[in-house]
Amino acid sequence: xxxxxxxxxxxxxxxxxxxxxxxxxxxxxxxxxxxxxxxxxxxxxxxxxxxxxxxxxxxxxxxxxxxxxxxxxxxxxxxxxxxxxxxxxxxxxxxxxxxxxxxxxxxxxxxxxxxxxxxxxxxxxxxxxxxxxxxxxxxxxxxxxxxxxxxxxxxxxxxxxxxxxxxxxxxxxxxxxxxxxxxxxxxxxxxxxxxxxxxxxxxxxxxxxxxxxxxxxxxxxxxxxxxxxxxxxxxxxxxxxxxxxxxxxxxxxxxxxxxxxxxxxxxxxxxxxxxxxxxxxxxxxxxxxxxxxxxxxxxxxxxxxxxxxxxxxxxxxxxxxxxxxxxxxxxxxxxxxxxxxxxxxxxxxxxxxxxxxxxxxxxxxxxxxxxxxxxxxxxxxxxxxxxxxxxxxxxxxxxxxxxxxxxxxxxxxxxxxxxxxxxxxxxxxx
Numbered sequence: 001x002x003x004x005x006x007x008x009x010x011x012x013x014x015x016x017x018x019x020x021x022x023x024x025x026x027x028x029x030x031x032x033x034x035x036x037x038x039x040x041x042x043x044x045x046x047x048x049x050x051x052x053x054x055x056x057x058x059x060x061x062x063x064x065x066x067x068x069x070x071x072x073x074x075x076x077x078x079x080x081x082x083x084x085x086x087x088x089x090x091x092x093x094x095x096x097x098x099x100x101x102x103x104x105x106x107x108x109x110x111x112x113x114x115x116x117x118x119x120x121x122x123x124x125x126x127x128x129x130x131x132x133x134x135x136x137x138x139x140x141x142x143x144x145x146x147x148x149x150x151x152x153x154x155x156x157x158x159x160x161x162x163x164x165x166x167x168x169x170x171x172x173x174x175x176x177x178x179x180x181x182x183x184x185x186x187x188x189x190x191x192x193x194x195x196x197x198x199x200x201x202x203x204x205x206x207x208x209x210x211x212x213x214x215x216x217x218x219x220x221x222x223x224x225x226x227x228x229x230x231x232x233x234x235x236x237x238x239x240x241x242x243x244x245x246x247x248x249x250x251x252x253x254x255x256x257x258x259x260x261x262x263x264x265x266x267x268x269x270x271x272x273x274x275x276x277x278x279x280x281x282x283x284x285x286x287x288x289x290x291x292x293x294x295x296x297x298x299x300x301x302x303x304x305x306x307x308x309x310x311x312x313x314x315x316x317x318x319x320x321x322x323x324x325x326x327x328x329x330x331x332x333x334x335x336x337x338x339x340x341x342x343x344x345x346x347x348x349x350x351x352x353x354x355x356x357x358x359x360x361x362x363x364x365x366x367x368x369x370x371x372x373x374x375x376x377x378x379x380x381x382x383x384x385x386x387x388x389x390x391x392x393x394x395x396x397x398x399x400x401x402x403x404x405x406x407x408x409x410x411x412x413x414x415x416x417x418x419x420x421x422x423x424x425x426x427x428x429x430x
Contacts, residue, residue, distance in 0.1 A: 001315050001351050001358075003343075004041035004076065004323040005034055006238055007062075008054035010264075012282040012330065020055055026333040028066060030326075033337055035070035037344035038352065041108060042066060043076035043198075043323055045180075048086075049118045051274075052281040053264040060095045067103035075103050078198055079112030079180045082141065083133040084158040085123040086114075092137070093144040093165050093174075100169035107171065110198055111138045112180035116268045118276075133157045135193075135227065138177075142228040143380050146173035151383045162389050173229040178236075187211050187235070191218035194226035194373055196234040198323075202262065202299060205313035208237055212318045219366070224373040231370045236321035237314065240299030240328065243339045243347070247303050254301045254339070257329035259292050260285050282329070300324065304346035311351065396423075 011023050031042045044062055047054035056062070063075040077099070080092055087095075100107040113130040114120055120127055136155045144150045149164035169175055178196035181187045190197035197215055199208070212235055218224055219233045240261070242254020263285045268274075272281075300307045300322075314322055326336045 001311065001319060002040035002236075002321040002355065003348060003351070004043050004074075004236065004321055005031070005039060006078075006323045006325040007042065007044040007056065007327060008047065008325075009044075009056040009062075010053060010261075010327060010329065011055045012052050013280050023055065023327075024062065027062070027327065028069060030333070030336055030340065031066045031073065032069040034340055035073040037340055038348060039073055039340070039344070040321065041074040041076050041323070043078040043108075043110065045078050045110075045112075045200075046081050046086075047114075047119065048081075049122050049276065050116065050268050051276070051279065053268055060099050063107075064099055064102050067099070067106065072106075074106045074108050075099065076108040076110055076178075078108070078110030078178065080110060081114050081119070082111045082137040083113065083123070083125050083130060084137055085125045085133070087137075088160075089137045089141040089158060090144060090160060090163070090165055093141045094167075096141075096175060097145060097165075097167050097169040100171055100175050101167060105170035105175075107169070107175040108178065108196075109175040110178040110180065111195075112198075115182075118268065118274060129157075134179075138179075139227050142174055142177065145169060146229040147380065147382060149383065149388060151380065161391075162383065176230065176232040176234075177228045178232065178234075184211060184214065187215050188218060190235075191215045192223050192225065193228075194219070194224050194231040194233075195228065196232040196236065199235060199237040201237075202239060203237065205310070205317055208314065208319060209317040211235065216318065219373070220369045222372075222376065224369070224376070226373055226377045229377075229379075231373050233366050233370065234320040235318075236323050237319055238323045238325055240301055241307070241324035241326050241339055241343065242301045242331070242335070243304055243307055243342045245303060245342070247306065250302050253335045254326075254328075254331060256289065257327075257331035258299050258301060258325070259289055260329035261325055263289070263292060285329075304342060307343070308347050308350075311347065315351065 007027055009023050009027060011019050034042065044056055044059040045054065046059050047056050059077050063077060067075055077096065081087060082092060096107060096109050111134065113134040120130060125133065136157050140153050144165040145168060149162055152162040153159060176196060178198045179190045179193070181190055181197045181199050182201045187197050187199065199211065203211065215235050216233070224231070240254060240258035242250045244250035244253065260282065264281060267281060300310055311322060326339060
């Protein structure tokens with residue numbers, strides 16, 4: 001299996017002027033350490049307005065910073081909210097491409113819809129339409145990176161004319177694409193679209209086994225019709241991690257943070273009553289935490305031997321990647337770093353030693369099914385050269401010019417550069 005880290009940038013109240021600064025700087029230090037230790041991927045999700053639970057509004061900025069402090073670790077944008085109300089598909093494509101370039105081709109492109117009233121309502125995304133909005137925008141954003149030029153599109157949720165989206169990413173036609181999944185039904189949807197499944201739900205190996213079985217059954221069937229320009233057959237699951245040679249100390253350091261993550265997720269998605277700028281999420285958690293489930297073995301909290309045993313169960317059922325959520329609640333930065341170091345020393349090597357062969361064998365087994373799936377995809381037709389429209393500059397048509405009533409004024413403003421007021425090519429051809 002591969003191993004990743006999961007970031008939401010939790011910032012608990014009471015806040016001071018350095019709270020968010022400390023959260024971000026400590027996270028960058030942790031990612032730099034994880035890269036040196038051999039972790040495979042860092043995933044950061046996009047959220048908006050989710051006070052305390054997630055102050056992660058611009059993952060591409062954080063991941064770009066992380067790219068300059070690391071060499072090998074992949075950078076997972078998990079997830080990019082794809083509704084045009086959140087991010088215009090062209091902007092989604094551009095940002096992913098730039099991140100892939102500055103990281104030298106290390107991007108994993110996670111996509112999603114969001115499920116919280118705070119986010120959906122804040123951007124006027126109708127809950128009943130969030131899935132088709134995600135699908136339309138995700139497919140078109142992939143087309144934008146894969147096609148030169150993008151022919152243009154008029155759909156139900158957005159439209160734009162023909163343009164060539166630049167820059168293009170290092171990974172062609174685009175970085176590997178994933179979709180966030182929290183239920184068995186969305187696991188099925190991921191496989192049907194040929195996307196990697198980011199299982200952002202805390203499921204034990206017994207339940208996960210059925211998810212894996214269903215996912216790869218669909219990948220191998222004629223139900224798999226790629227939404228993007230590639231098939232990314234991978235399934236990842238999230239769990240907590242707190243490793244220490246002493247089990248009680250591992251629990252003391254990590255369990256409350258893991259419990260807070262589960263509580264906060266339920267609060268923002270299901271049962272929360274939130275007053276923006278006034279609700280105190282962690283304070284509410286503190287009042288009920290002793291009544292929440294207490295399973296010290298859940299989520300990789302324990303000794304190296306206990307964590308290894310749990311991961312072997314996930315490995316046996318065919319999970320491709322485990323993504324560890326360590327930065328939860330009041331978990332201390334130094335304890336997170338110690339967990340990473342102990343995990344890399346005492347647990348990771350036996351899984352790493354088998355990963356290259358596992359991946360090679362898996363790719364060979366799935367190659368015929370991936371090829372068959374790609375043949376089922378209906379690609380967006382490319383424009384012929386004589387079909388590509390000419391986009392005229394505003395100066396050629398004063399009626400369409402915005403804020404340029406007098407082209408001569410462009411030169412009158414000065415600035416050290418002379419702007420041609422007539423097309424020099426036209427004079428040359430005359």
